[in-house]
Amino acid sequence: MIVTKKKDISTIVDALDGRKRVHLFGCNACAEQCYTGGRRELDEMKETLERRGVEVTGTSLVDETCYRQRIRMELRKREEIRGAEAMVVLACGAGVRTVADVCDERVPVIPALDTLFLASVERHGRFHEGCSLCGECVLDRTASICPHTECPKGLLNGPCGGVADGMCEVNMEMECAWVRIYRRLRRQRRLHLMRTPIPPKDHSTDVRPRKVFLRH
Numbered sequence: 496m497i498v499t500k501k502k503d504i505s506t507i508v509d510a511l512d513g514r515k516r517v518h519l520f521g522c523n524a525c526a527e528q529c530y531t532g533g534r535r536e537l538d539e540m541k542e543t544l545e546r547r548g549v550e551v552t553g554t555s556l557v558d559e560t561c562y563r564q565r566i567r568m569e570l571r572k573r574e575e576i577r578g579a580e581a582m583v584v585l586a587c588g589a590g591v592r593t594v595a596d597v598c599d600e601r602v603p604v605i606p607a608l609d610t611l612f613l614a615s616v617e618r619h620g621r622f623h624e625g626c627s628l629c630g631e632c633v634l635d636r637t638a639s640i641c642p643h644t645e646c647p648k649g650l651l652n653g654p655c656g657g658v659a660d661g662m663c664e665v666n667m668e669m670e671c672a673w674v675r676i677y678r679r680l681r682r683q684r685r686l687h688l689m690r691t692p693i694p695p696k697d698h699s700t701d702v703r704p705r706k707v708f709l710r711h
Contacts, residue, residue, distance in 0.1 A: 496525040497587040498622050499532070499608040504543055510605045511581055516550045517605075518579035520569075520594055522560040522586035528619060531608050532560075532585030540585060540607060552579045560590030566597040583607050630700035636688050638679035643696070645672035651693040 511517065519537050526532025534556055541551045552575045557565050570576055581603045584591045588610040595604040614622035627644040633651065634641060643649050647665040654673035657664030661674045680686050 496528060496614055496616060496622070497589070498611045498614045498624075499526055499529050499587050500611060501531050501536075502607055502609055504547075507583060507605060507607055508544075508547055508549070510603075511549065511583075512603075514580040514603070515548065516552055516578065516580045517544065517583050518552050518573075518576045518581075519554040520560055520566075520582060520584045520586065520590070521554065521556045522590050523556050524559045526560070526586050526590075526608065527556075528616070529622075530620070536585055540583065544583075552576070560584065560586035561593050563593050563597055566593055570597060581605055629696065630705070631697055633693055636693055637676045638683060638685070640672060640676045640679065642672050642676065645675075651696070653689070 519540055521527070521532040521534070521537040523533065526536075527534075530536065537554045537556060541554060544551055553573060555569045555573060555576070557569055559565060576582075577599070579602065582594055582598055583605045584594050585607045586594075587608065588606065591604055591606045598604060612624040613626050613628055615625040616622055624644055626641055629643055632641075633643070642651055646654075647663065648655055650673065654671050655664070658671045658674065659667070661670055663669045663671045677686070677689070680688060
């Protein structure tokens with residue numbers, strides 16, 4: 496899931512640039528789990544904007560705001576959206592982009608959140624970054640622990656010289672990713688994988704923006 500955090504309300508109001516009629520979009524998936532874009536947060540944003548003199552024409556809590564067809568369906572059934580001077584989106588950057596692509600291009604779409612990272616979910620409300628979306632996965636070689644993400648230096652072939660008692664020198668409260676990789680590979684009897692170096696990353700796989708069109 497995508498982890499987000501709330502922007503300061505003054506930043507959102509400044510981005511509205513004097514527009515006084517807005518519609519709010521939330522996300523009932525990732526942002527709802529982060530407590531940044533669910534029903535409660537939409538209601539709080541509505542109340543906060545109205546205290547600042549902004550009229551909220553309505554709120555839409557979409558199951559996945561990044562899903563274009565869901566936004567189109569919301570536009571068809573909610574006439575009041577078309578009367579808004581701006582859209583404020585409580586979702587990740589992909590949700591903001593989707594709303595902007597579907598709505599009238601003359602209407603500004605304002606992000607209410609900052610997008611932080613792709614997370615694994617420990618439990619509701621506890622998230623850990625485990626993937627950098629680099630486009631060149633090496634998890635088969637590293638016991639499903641991503642050194643590109645979980646090592647602050649992004650080292651692909653073992654720890655740096657700063658490891659002390661198994662802890663990372665960048666963050667001494669965090670165990671070195673390569674210590675964890677070694678331990679897990681040893682338990683899996685796959686330590687031989689560490690004998691062959693992982694080649695340097697091919698950064699051409701990370702050229703943005705990326706697109707995928709799947710055929711069924």
